[in-house]
Amino acid sequence: MNPTTLSALAEPSRLHIVELLIRQPLTVGEIATRLHIRQPQASKHLRVLADAGIIEIQAVANRRICRLRPEPFRDLDDWLTPYRRLWQGRLDRLDDYLQELQQHPHPTPDTEGEAP
């Protein structure tokens, strides 16, 4: 999973923009109006979203029409796959792990004896 995607979505205004764009593509000005932010801010947020590959901006005459790109959302969906077992089926392997921990005081460290 790409941290850039997540950090782009982590900003409230940008998350709001993305949710607005579900219904339909919008121009920069429309987005600024609906979010009650000023146009330069909207442009900046849209640039971050575009750089992250979350939206694409199509120039049409004077305006720029912004719409969602599928890839990052599909990536997110794929990334979620191994986590779905958390709520579908068994809980977690915590119990197994606790037993393992009691038997072996060193529970399979990755890099031992690093720097004392």
Added chain:
Amino acid sequence: MNPTTLSALAEPSRLHIVELLIRQPLTVGEIATRLHIRQPQASKHLRVLADAGIIEIQAVANRRICRLRPEPFRDLDDWLTPYRRLWQGRLDRLDDYLQELQQHPHPTPDTEGEAP
């Protein structure tokens, strides 16, 4: 969708931690070792993850065992629902929108005449 969840996951070390915890719960020390970071950093990142509800920390003797909580992942999965149409089925309503735009110069603004 909660921006806190996203911003917690947006940090590379924390994303790494979460991916480590898919397989099994781990202690703070194990996480620090595997990520090649120092223990205080690990503790701080884990605190952020715990505050965001992404992990839970169970005290067992001297150690703290960290494991994933299902809720934020399920929330993410639910949040993704309306975006799945982006790659499943029709592209986007861009064409419709463009026609609409040509017919009406004011494309349904939200709050008009705000500040002079």
Added chain:
DNA sequence: CGGCTATATTCCTTGACTTGAATATTCCCA
């Protein structure tokens, strides 16, 4: 109790991000 292990917390510094205001750029149209 004394010491050791595991973890948490604090303080500080640095760098990134967000915003506002002002300005530059681009493009259509009369």
Added chain:
DNA sequence: TGGGAATATTCAAGTCAAGGAATATAGCCG
């Protein structure tokens, strides 16, 4: 070509998160 609308960019300032180092806390064991 000139004006105006839509959008982008720059600059300065304030805020916040991340890392490092040192230290504090907590629990186990001999």
